[in-house]
Amino acid sequence: MNTQDIVSAVEAVQAAILANEAHIESLDRAIGDGDHFINVRRGCEAIVAMRPELSQLPPAAAFERIGMKLLSTIGGASGPLIASFFMSMGRELAGIEQPDTREFAQALAAGVEAIKKRGKADVGEKTMLDVLIPTSRLLQRLAAEGADRESLCMKIKQEAEANMLATRDMIATKGRAHFLGERALGHIDPGAKTSQVAVFAVCDMLTEGAAS
Amino acid sequence: MNTQDIVSAVEAVQAAILANEAHIESLDRAIGDGDHFINVRRGCEAIVAMRPELSQLPPAAAFERIGMKLLSTIGGASGPLIASFFMSMGRELAGIEQPDTREFAQALAAGVEAIKKRGKADVGEKTMLDVLIPTSRLLQRLAAEGADRESLCMKIKQEAEANMLATRDMIATKGRAHFLGERALGHIDPGAKTSQVAVFAVCDMLTEGAAS
Amino acid sequence: MKKFVNDVDQLLVEALQGLQAAHSDLLELHLDPNYVTRKQPAKKKVALISGGGSGHEPLHCGLIGKGMLDAACPGQVFTSPTPDQMLAAAQAVDNGQGVLFIVKNYAGDVMNFQMAAEMMDRPCATVLVNDDVAVERSQHTTGRRGVAGTLIVEKLVGAAAEAGASLEQCKALGDRVNSRTASMGVALTSCTVPAAGRPTFDIGDGEMEFGVGIHGEPGRRRGPMKPARELVDDLLAAILADLKPERGSEVLLHVNGFGGTPLVELYLLYHCAQKVLEREGIRIGRSLVGNYTTALEMAGASLTVTQFDGEMKSLWDAPVHTAALRW
Amino acid sequence: MKKFVNDVDQLLVEALQGLQAAHSDLLELHLDPNYVTRKQPAKKKVALISGGGSGHEPLHCGLIGKGMLDAACPGQVFTSPTPDQMLAAAQAVDNGQGVLFIVKNYAGDVMNFQMAAEMMDRPCATVLVNDDVAVERSQHTTGRRGVAGTLIVEKLVGAAAEAGASLEQCKALGDRVNSRTASMGVALTSCTVPAAGRPTFDIGDGEMEFGVGIHGEPGRRRGPMKPARELVDDLLAAILADLKPERGSEVLLHVNGFGGTPLVELYLLYHCAQKVLEREGIRIGRSLVGNYTTALEMAGASLTVTQFDGEMKSLWDAPVHTAALRW
Ligand SMILES: Nc1ncnc2c1ncn2[C@@H]1O[C@H](COP(=O)(O)OP(=O)(O)O)[C@@H](O)[C@H]1O
Ligand SMILES: Nc1ncnc2c1ncn2[C@@H]1O[C@H](COP(=O)(O)OP(=O)(O)O)[C@@H](O)[C@H]1O
Ligand SMILES: [Mg+2]
Ligand SMILES: [Mg+2]
Ligand SMILES: [Mg+2]
Ligand SMILES: [Mg+2]
Missing domain, CATH: 3.30.1180.20 (Dihydroxyacetone kinase; domain 2)
Known part of the structure; x- marks a missing residue:
C-alpha cells in the first residue's frame, strides 16, 4: 500500500458517504442530533482537497496529516475519534515506506485502539467501535493467515455489515444515543453505519483495482 | 320595546355569534389578526352575565351600562366602536321608558353615527359600517312608513345580508384589512359579518316572539 | 395548538403573575383592570404609559423601569387594552407632570387610548408610532402601523422624561423620533x-x-x-x-x-x-x-x-x- | 427548511460577523480557527473559556465580557468545536493565571476540549457541566448532559474569576455550582x-x-x-x-x-x-x-x-x- 492508495481510498470513501447521505442522516436524526453525515462529509471534503499535498508524503506522514486535518475540521464526537484513528495509524507506520497487508492491519488495529482510548468505549456500547473492533481483529487474522485480497475483502465486508446491523439491538452507553435509553433500540448507530460504508468503499476500491 | 327585550336580544345575539364561530374566526384570520370572534364572544359573555342587573334598569340606562361594560371588556378595534354604539343609544333613549319602533330606529341611527365618529369611517371602507349604516337607514324609513314587524324584519335582514356580502369586493381603507391592500379583495369583513349575524338574531327573535 | 398553558382564558393573567414574580424588584402588577407599573415610582417626571395587545413580549411590560416606561397596559393577545386600564395606570403613575401615551397606530389601540384620554382629567398627550413602511401613508386610511420602532421611541422619550423634559418636549421628541x-x-x-x-x-x-x-x-x-x-x-x-x-x-x-x-x-x-x-x-x-x-x-x-x-x-x-x- | 440564510456553509461565519459588528464595543471575532474574545482583555485573572456547537445562542458568545467569559469557541451548528479553536483562544486570553475550560458534558465537547488541554502547555483545568437530570448518572456511560445550568456556572465562576479567584478556586467553585x-x-x-x-x-x-x-x-x-x-x-x-x-x-x-x-x-x-x-x-x-x-x-x-x-x-x-x- 502506498500514498496513492490512501488518496484513492479517501476518494472512494467520500463517494460512498455521499451515496449514503439519506440513510446516514436519518440515523443521526433518529438517535442523535442530525449532524453526523454533515460532519463526515466536511471531513472528507477537507481531505480530498489535500490530495496534492498528500501525494508528496510517505504513508505515515500522510495519515498524520489526515488526522490533524480531521481534528480541526470535523468536530463533534466523531472528529476527535476519527482524527485519533488516523494519527495513531500514522505513528504506527513511521518509517515504513510501503506497508504490506500485515503492517497495514497492525496500524489499523492501533488506530482502533486510539479510538477506544479517546472515547473510553468498547464493543457493545452502540458506537462506531462495534464495527471497527471486530473488523480490525478479523483483518489482522486474515492478514496473518495470508488470505488473498479478494476473499479477505469479502469477509471483512461481511463482518462490518453484520456488526453494523447488530448495533440496532443495542442500548447505547456512550455518545448521544445514550440519552435516549431504550428508545435507541431498533436504530442502527450512525457512526457504525459510516464505518461500515467506509470499510465497504475501501474494500471495493481494492478489489476493483485488483480486477482491473 | 322594553329592557326584557334587550336582554333577550343580547342572548339571541350571543347564541348566533357562537353558531357562526368558525366563519367569523376564519374571516379575521384571513384579513385581520384572528381575534374578532374571541373579542365579540368575550363581550357577549360579559353582558349575558349582567342580566340580573340589567333587568332592573330602564332601556336607556341598560344600554349605557352595556356600553360601559363592553368598553372595558372587548378591546381591539371593535370594542370602542360597539361600546360607543350602545352608549349613544342609551343617551338617545334617555327618559323614554318604552321606546316604540320609530324611537328605537332613531336611537339605533344615533348609535351608528357614534361608530362613524369614533372610527372616522363611512360606507365603502370595508368595515362593520357597511352593514350598519344602510341597515339603520332602512330601519328608519320602514319605521316611518309604519311597516309591520314581519315585513320590516324581512327587509332589514335582506339589506344586512346584501351589504355584508358586498364588503367582499371592497378594498379596506380602515381597520387591519387596510394593511393588506388588494389582498383583502374576495374576503368579507369580519365586523360586517358579526353585524349581519347580530341583525339577523335580533330580527329572528322579534318575529319568533310575534309568532308565538 | 401546542403551547404551555393551563386554561387559555387564564393565560394572560398567569403570565403577568409570572412576569411580576420573576421581576419583583422592578415591576408591580395590578389586576382588574390589568396594568403593570414600576416597583419604585419615579420622582416628579412626565409619566410614560404604553400598552397594546399581548403577544409582543418583551414589549411593553418588559420595558417598564428607570429610563423607559412608568406603566404598561397589556390587552388580551393581539387585542388592544381598554380605556379603564389606561385610566387606572395614569391614576397610579401620574405625579403631576402629565401623562404621555405611546401608542402603536392600530385602529383599536388608537381608539381605546383616545377614549381614555377623553375620559381623563389630567394633562396628557399621545405619541402615535407608525414606523412600518410596508403600508403607505394616506389621509384617507388608518395609515402606517406601529411596529418595532416603538421600542426606540420608548427608549429615547423615556430617557428625556427621566432627565426632566416637559410633557410638550416629550411629545415633540416622540413625534420626531417616530418621523425619523x-x-x-x-x-x-x-x-x-x-x-x-x-x-x-x-x-x-x-x-x-x-x-x-x-x-x-x-x-x-x-x-x-x-x-x-x-x-x-x-x-x-x-x-x-x-x-x-x-x-x-x-x-x-x-x-x-x-x-x-x-x-x-x-x-x-x-x-x-x-x-x-x-x-x-x-x-x-x-x-x-x-x-x-x-x-x-x-x-x-x-x-x-x-x-x-x-x-x-x-x-x-x-x-x-x-x-x-x-x- | 425556512431560514434566513445565504449559503448554508457560510451561515456560521456570517452570523459571527454580525454578532461581532452588533457588539463591536464588547466582542472581537477571530476566524480560522473561529473564536470570539472580549474586546477589552481582562487584567490578570484566570481566563474563562467555553464553547460548544452553535445553535444555542446567546450561549456562549453572548456571555463573553466583564464578569463572565473571556472567550468562546463556536462549533458548527450542534457540533462541538475543535481543539485548534480552543488552543488559539487560550493563547489569546491567558495572561498567566491559567485557563479554565467550562465544558458541557457531551462526548464531542469533552473529547475536543480534552485534546486541546493535552496539547496545551499552560496551566489549565476543566469544569464539566452535567445538570440535566433527565439522564441518569452512571460510571459506565457518558453520564448526564450539560444544558441551561451552564450559564449559571459561567456567571458565578465568571464573577469569582473577576474578583481574583485562583484557577483551583474557580475549578472548585464551578464543580460546586454544577453539583448544586x-x-x-x-x-x-x-x-x-x-x-x-x-x-x-x-x-x-x-x-x-x-x-x-x-x-x-x-x-x-x-x-x-x-x-x-x-x-x-x-x-x-x-x-x-x-x-x-x-x-x-x-x-x-x-x-x-x-x-x-x-x-x-x-x-x-x-x-x-x-x-x-x-x-x-x-x-x-x-x-x-x-x-x-x-x-x-x-x-x-x-x-x-x-x-x-x-x-x-x-x-x-x-x-x-x-x-x-x-x-
Ligand atoms: N465515546 C465514543 N466512543 C466511540 N464512538 C463514539 C463515542 N461517542 C460517540 N461515538 C460515535 O460518534 C457518532 C456520532 O458522531 P457525530 O454525530 O458526528 O457527533 P455528535 O454525537 O457529537 O453529534 C455516534 O454514532 C457514535 O458512533
Ligand atoms: N375605523 C373603523 N371603523 C369602523 N369599523 C372598524 C374600524 N376599524 C375596524 N373596524 C371593524 O372592526 C373589525 C375588527 O375587529 P376586531 O378584530 O375585534 O379588532 P382588531 O382589528 O383590533 O383585531 C373589522 O372587521 C371592522 O369591521
Ligand atoms: Mg451527531
Ligand atoms: Mg381582529
Ligand atoms: Mg386584534
Ligand atoms: Mg453534533
Missing part, C-alpha cells in the same frame, strides 16, 4: 393566537410574507423565499426610500426577531444589513439585535432604522433598567 | 439543523418530548401534551429529587426557552414553578426567565434550579456586562 424611524418585516411562518387555537395563516414551505406586521397577519404580498442578502436588500430599499438619509448620516440599526427565529439568523441579517448601509455611506452608530417586538412564535424578522439627530444618540445611551433592556 | 444545579426540559417541536434541511424529529400535534436536551434530539420519552401546571410538577419533581433541597433553602430559578416558545409562555411556566417551590418551602432568591440556552427554533423550555450556598448569591449579583446578560 422606519421599519419593515418579513415572516416565514404564522403564529397561533392561543384562544383561536390554529395558525392565523397557512404558508407553503418555499414562501414568505413580505411587509408583515406583528400580529401574525398576512403581509403586503406573498413571495418565494429568497437568500437573506436579497431580502435585506428589499427591506432596506423600502426603509431608505422612506427615510432618505444622506451619505454620512448616523443611524441606529435594530434587527428585531418576531419570536420564532433564532439569534444566529438575526445576526446573519444584521451582517447583511450592515454591508448594505456601508455601501450607502451610512454609519451605524448604535445597534440592537434580538427578539423585542414579537408576534408570539412567528418566524421572521424586521429591520428598523432610526436616523439620529441632535441628542438622540445620547438619549439611547442613557441608563435604562428594565426587564428586557438594561445598561 | 439541576435542570430538565420538555420540547413541543423539533428544530431543523440548517445543513440538514429538515426537522430532526417529527412529532404529532398532541405530543411532547419529555426530558430533552438542547440539540433538537428526541427526549427520554414521548407523551401526550399536558397542562403547563402538570408539566412543571413533573419537571420540578425530577429536579428536586436530585437536589434534595431542605425546606427554607434559597435557590435560583431559571426558566429557559429553547428558542421557539414565546416569553408569555415562559412567564406562565415561571408562575407555575413558583407555586410549586412555595409549596415545598423553598425560597426563590433570584430568577432568570428567557431564551438563553436554545436549540435553534425548537419550541419548549427547561427549568433549572441552583441551590445557593455561601457566596453564590452575591456572585450572581456581581456586575456582568455581556451581550445577553448585563447588570
Whole structure:
C-alpha cells in the first residue's frame, strides 16, 4: 500500500458517504442530533482537497496529516475519534515506506485502539467501535493467515455489515444515543453505519483495482 | 320595546355569534389578526352575565351600562366602536321608558353615527359600517312608513345580508384589512359579518316572539 | 395548538403573575383592570404609559423601569387594552407632570387610548408610532402601523422624561423620533393566537410574507423565499426610500426577531444589513439585535432604522433598567 | 427548511460577523480557527473559556465580557468545536493565571476540549457541566448532559474569576455550582439543523418530548401534551429529587426557552414553578426567565434550579456586562 492508495481510498470513501447521505442522516436524526453525515462529509471534503499535498508524503506522514486535518475540521464526537484513528495509524507506520497487508492491519488495529482510548468505549456500547473492533481483529487474522485480497475483502465486508446491523439491538452507553435509553433500540448507530460504508468503499476500491 | 327585550336580544345575539364561530374566526384570520370572534364572544359573555342587573334598569340606562361594560371588556378595534354604539343609544333613549319602533330606529341611527365618529369611517371602507349604516337607514324609513314587524324584519335582514356580502369586493381603507391592500379583495369583513349575524338574531327573535 | 398553558382564558393573567414574580424588584402588577407599573415610582417626571395587545413580549411590560416606561397596559393577545386600564395606570403613575401615551397606530389601540384620554382629567398627550413602511401613508386610511420602532421611541422619550423634559418636549421628541424611524418585516411562518387555537395563516414551505406586521397577519404580498442578502436588500430599499438619509448620516440599526427565529439568523441579517448601509455611506452608530417586538412564535424578522439627530444618540445611551433592556 | 440564510456553509461565519459588528464595543471575532474574545482583555485573572456547537445562542458568545467569559469557541451548528479553536483562544486570553475550560458534558465537547488541554502547555483545568437530570448518572456511560445550568456556572465562576479567584478556586467553585444545579426540559417541536434541511424529529400535534436536551434530539420519552401546571410538577419533581433541597433553602430559578416558545409562555411556566417551590418551602432568591440556552427554533423550555450556598448569591449579583446578560 502506498500514498496513492490512501488518496484513492479517501476518494472512494467520500463517494460512498455521499451515496449514503439519506440513510446516514436519518440515523443521526433518529438517535442523535442530525449532524453526523454533515460532519463526515466536511471531513472528507477537507481531505480530498489535500490530495496534492498528500501525494508528496510517505504513508505515515500522510495519515498524520489526515488526522490533524480531521481534528480541526470535523468536530463533534466523531472528529476527535476519527482524527485519533488516523494519527495513531500514522505513528504506527513511521518509517515504513510501503506497508504490506500485515503492517497495514497492525496500524489499523492501533488506530482502533486510539479510538477506544479517546472515547473510553468498547464493543457493545452502540458506537462506531462495534464495527471497527471486530473488523480490525478479523483483518489482522486474515492478514496473518495470508488470505488473498479478494476473499479477505469479502469477509471483512461481511463482518462490518453484520456488526453494523447488530448495533440496532443495542442500548447505547456512550455518545448521544445514550440519552435516549431504550428508545435507541431498533436504530442502527450512525457512526457504525459510516464505518461500515467506509470499510465497504475501501474494500471495493481494492478489489476493483485488483480486477482491473 | 322594553329592557326584557334587550336582554333577550343580547342572548339571541350571543347564541348566533357562537353558531357562526368558525366563519367569523376564519374571516379575521384571513384579513385581520384572528381575534374578532374571541373579542365579540368575550363581550357577549360579559353582558349575558349582567342580566340580573340589567333587568332592573330602564332601556336607556341598560344600554349605557352595556356600553360601559363592553368598553372595558372587548378591546381591539371593535370594542370602542360597539361600546360607543350602545352608549349613544342609551343617551338617545334617555327618559323614554318604552321606546316604540320609530324611537328605537332613531336611537339605533344615533348609535351608528357614534361608530362613524369614533372610527372616522363611512360606507365603502370595508368595515362593520357597511352593514350598519344602510341597515339603520332602512330601519328608519320602514319605521316611518309604519311597516309591520314581519315585513320590516324581512327587509332589514335582506339589506344586512346584501351589504355584508358586498364588503367582499371592497378594498379596506380602515381597520387591519387596510394593511393588506388588494389582498383583502374576495374576503368579507369580519365586523360586517358579526353585524349581519347580530341583525339577523335580533330580527329572528322579534318575529319568533310575534309568532308565538 | 401546542403551547404551555393551563386554561387559555387564564393565560394572560398567569403570565403577568409570572412576569411580576420573576421581576419583583422592578415591576408591580395590578389586576382588574390589568396594568403593570414600576416597583419604585419615579420622582416628579412626565409619566410614560404604553400598552397594546399581548403577544409582543418583551414589549411593553418588559420595558417598564428607570429610563423607559412608568406603566404598561397589556390587552388580551393581539387585542388592544381598554380605556379603564389606561385610566387606572395614569391614576397610579401620574405625579403631576402629565401623562404621555405611546401608542402603536392600530385602529383599536388608537381608539381605546383616545377614549381614555377623553375620559381623563389630567394633562396628557399621545405619541402615535407608525414606523412600518410596508403600508403607505394616506389621509384617507388608518395609515402606517406601529411596529418595532416603538421600542426606540420608548427608549429615547423615556430617557428625556427621566432627565426632566416637559410633557410638550416629550411629545415633540416622540413625534420626531417616530418621523425619523422606519421599519419593515418579513415572516416565514404564522403564529397561533392561543384562544383561536390554529395558525392565523397557512404558508407553503418555499414562501414568505413580505411587509408583515406583528400580529401574525398576512403581509403586503406573498413571495418565494429568497437568500437573506436579497431580502435585506428589499427591506432596506423600502426603509431608505422612506427615510432618505444622506451619505454620512448616523443611524441606529435594530434587527428585531418576531419570536420564532433564532439569534444566529438575526445576526446573519444584521451582517447583511450592515454591508448594505456601508455601501450607502451610512454609519451605524448604535445597534440592537434580538427578539423585542414579537408576534408570539412567528418566524421572521424586521429591520428598523432610526436616523439620529441632535441628542438622540445620547438619549439611547442613557441608563435604562428594565426587564428586557438594561445598561 | 425556512431560514434566513445565504449559503448554508457560510451561515456560521456570517452570523459571527454580525454578532461581532452588533457588539463591536464588547466582542472581537477571530476566524480560522473561529473564536470570539472580549474586546477589552481582562487584567490578570484566570481566563474563562467555553464553547460548544452553535445553535444555542446567546450561549456562549453572548456571555463573553466583564464578569463572565473571556472567550468562546463556536462549533458548527450542534457540533462541538475543535481543539485548534480552543488552543488559539487560550493563547489569546491567558495572561498567566491559567485557563479554565467550562465544558458541557457531551462526548464531542469533552473529547475536543480534552485534546486541546493535552496539547496545551499552560496551566489549565476543566469544569464539566452535567445538570440535566433527565439522564441518569452512571460510571459506565457518558453520564448526564450539560444544558441551561451552564450559564449559571459561567456567571458565578465568571464573577469569582473577576474578583481574583485562583484557577483551583474557580475549578472548585464551578464543580460546586454544577453539583448544586439541576435542570430538565420538555420540547413541543423539533428544530431543523440548517445543513440538514429538515426537522430532526417529527412529532404529532398532541405530543411532547419529555426530558430533552438542547440539540433538537428526541427526549427520554414521548407523551401526550399536558397542562403547563402538570408539566412543571413533573419537571420540578425530577429536579428536586436530585437536589434534595431542605425546606427554607434559597435557590435560583431559571426558566429557559429553547428558542421557539414565546416569553408569555415562559412567564406562565415561571408562575407555575413558583407555586410549586412555595409549596415545598423553598425560597426563590433570584430568577432568570428567557431564551438563553436554545436549540435553534425548537419550541419548549427547561427549568433549572441552583441551590445557593455561601457566596453564590452575591456572585450572581456581581456586575456582568455581556451581550445577553448585563447588570
Ligand atoms: N465515546 C465514543 N466512543 C466511540 N464512538 C463514539 C463515542 N461517542 C460517540 N461515538 C460515535 O460518534 C457518532 C456520532 O458522531 P457525530 O454525530 O458526528 O457527533 P455528535 O454525537 O457529537 O453529534 C455516534 O454514532 C457514535 O458512533
Ligand atoms: N375605523 C373603523 N371603523 C369602523 N369599523 C372598524 C374600524 N376599524 C375596524 N373596524 C371593524 O372592526 C373589525 C375588527 O375587529 P376586531 O378584530 O375585534 O379588532 P382588531 O382589528 O383590533 O383585531 C373589522 O372587521 C371592522 O369591521
Ligand atoms: Mg451527531
Ligand atoms: Mg381582529
Ligand atoms: Mg386584534
Ligand atoms: Mg453534533
